[in-house]
Amino acid sequence: GQQLNQSPQSMFIQEGEDVSMNCTSSSIFNTWLWYKQDPGEGPVLLIALYKAGELTSNGRLTAQFGITRKDSFLNISASIPSDVGIYFCAGRATSGTYKYIFGTGTRLKVLA
């Protein structure tokens, strides 16, 4: 199936550092979602974005809907060890449908 490109694929960071990751698509989307998946668990929704240029925060997490509508960004400020996991983006081209395309994931490892 079609996938979104996420980068980086993985990253090691020191506790306290800020983290940035992005997701790009060849198609225009009208909804972007960001999920976090812990080892052995299912994905959990972090942030949902619905408008180009929208900037939304959830605690230390901030996500943006790219102006071109073909990309989205997730930032984590002051990372802590429990931020470790895999972060997925998901995009939807048509509102009101359930069909999301998922990104390839960014694996985050935080060094204490």
Added chain:
Amino acid sequence: DAGVIQSPRHEVTEMGQEVTLRCKPISGHNSLFWYRQTMMRGLELLIYFNNNVPIDDSGMPEDRFSAKMPNASFSTLKIQPSEPRDSAVYFCASTSQAGTDTQYFGPGTRLTVL
């Protein structure tokens, strides 16, 4: 309130055997999704039910895969016969309204076909 419940959490079987994965959605949710996650292909939607009715099964890989939802609180995904390439983590997710964003995922079933 309990989340989405999946069983078994791990399944190891031999090629050719029948495999049945089970899911209990969150009470009151009327939409249910089955996904498959692999390293190569990421997270893929297999089939989607709304009010116990299969709406879209275009993601089901082939005829060896089938899914049922006999009632609002139970769904199964069956693979018969299983093949090594079916090895993956299978997730069930539910939501209270089709088209909403907050799909609640279960913990997944890790399937290994030898």
